[in-house]
Amino acid sequence: MTIVEFLSARLVEAEQAAQAASPASGPPPRALAEVEAKRRILHGYNHAYRTCLHTLHQADGSAEANGAWSALHAWRRALECLAAIYDDHPDYDPSWKVGVTS
Structure with missing residues (x-):
């Protein structure tokens, strides 16, 4: 399971x-907004990855390639921070711990 799959399942x-918490009045807007914000982070990571x-297929060692790697690394760290919330989940991979490189 990838970190993206793991976080998508948690979201x-x-x-x-959130939907089940208040079926009559609707889910708390903040809870849904938080889920959506985290989904946008996942989307940002996927976009940076692509x-x-x-x-990398078009440039070898260029500043553009280095910038792409840096952006991807920053997005990855954001995902690791989000995943750390669930470090007691059975599907959590300890290699996702913030600061651990794989």
Whole structure:
């Protein structure tokens, strides 16, 4: 399981929990906003990943490639911070711990 798959599953669970918490009045707007914000972070990471791969195929050691790697690394760290919330989950991979490189 990738960190993106792991976080996507946790966001589905969080959204379902928010929906179930207040079925009559609707889910708390803040809970849904938090889920959406985290989904945008996942989307940003996926976009940075694709951009990085594309750039690496076209440039060797250029500043553009280095910038793409730096951006991807920053997005990855953000995902690791989000995943750390769930470090007691059975599917959590300890290699995702912030500061641990794989």
